[in-house]
Amino acid sequence: MKKMIQEHYGLKAIDLFKVNGCDAFQLHQTIFLLQKVQHLSEEELYEIYQMGQFLQDKREPCVGTFVLTKDNNLFFENEKVRYILLKCRTVKARNDIQLGSDLARFHQKARSFPYELSNISRIGQWKYLWEKRLDQLEGFWRGKLQSHPLNHFEKQFVESFPYYLGLAENAIQYLVDTELDDEPQPVDAGTICHQRFNLHTWNNGMYIKMPTDWVFDHCGRDIAEYLRYLFFSDENNSSYYTFINEYDRTTPLSAFSWRLIYSRLLFPLHYFECIEGYYLSPEGERASYEKELTDLLNESDKYEQFLRGYFGTLSMRTKKIFLPRLHWLNF
Secondary structure (H helix, E strand, O other): OHHHHHHHHOOOOOOOEEEOOEEEEEEOOEEEEEEEOOOOOHHHHHHHHHHHHHHHHOOOOOEOEEEOOOOOOOOEEEOOEEEEEEEEEOOOOOOOOOHHHHHHHHHHHHOOOOOOOOOOEOOOOHHHHHHHHHHHHHHHHHHHHHHOOOOHHHHHHHHHHHHHHHHHHHHHHHHHHHHHHOOOOHHHOOEEEEOOOOOOOOOOOOOOEOHHHEEEEOOHHHHHHHHHHHHHHOOOOHHHHHHHHHHHHHOOOOHHHHHHHHHHHHOOHHHHHHHHHHHHOOHHHOHHHHHHHHHHHHOHHHHHHHHHHHHHHOOHHHOOOOOOOOHHHOO
């Protein structure tokens, strides 16, 4: 690693340590992270680089920015593995963070991103992406149904899928109705979001905002995924209200936003990722997914309660906003 860093960047890494799963080293007050980016195309890397430069120009704190190679490239390859080097001024993880407010300010700043993105934009694509994912998993489920489940995980998958199929179809219909019924407001413009925003996305030991986490999407993506994360990690319901109220106080959300967030929470992404993760993992690494699926199924009633309780997260200012409810959830 040290030799590669010296060869491609002309930087001398004395001591390597790990940050967020990456090899890292420090020079003066700057931390450098060497990251594998096999999952990102050259076009995607260029768009992420553009967003990083934009946020740096906007003085967004703690953003990891690309270090160009000595040949002025965004990445280098070694033994068919693609690497990038990111740098960021060192800031210790904060305990006093108001995550809802900070995320709202981040989104607010990033809404003025001036360039068109074609590779990492997800804005307006949820319906297509969800339908595609649902069709793929349904086809896989039918195959397992015909071949008869072989183990406990597959039996649970075969038995539980129809319920989550219904939940996903409800989510897609709710999304379609939202786009038909409600008019997007300025707050609904595309912004820089994250694949799966959670408590550790920024607070990763060094408080670094990693550009490789980014996609261009509606702010509701990050809000919904953080609420989903809270459900599966925190029994304290007040965390939902705190986060939502902090965000809404900093950047008031529209009715369109509230409905989009709800449609994303309805879509059982946690279930899809568990099933996909199991079958994409080597045999020896599947035990964690077996436990995760059992836990998800045991908590399905609680998740329905969470979906019912979403309407209670509306702040006092937004109580007048009408959100259609799903009758089958027994409100």
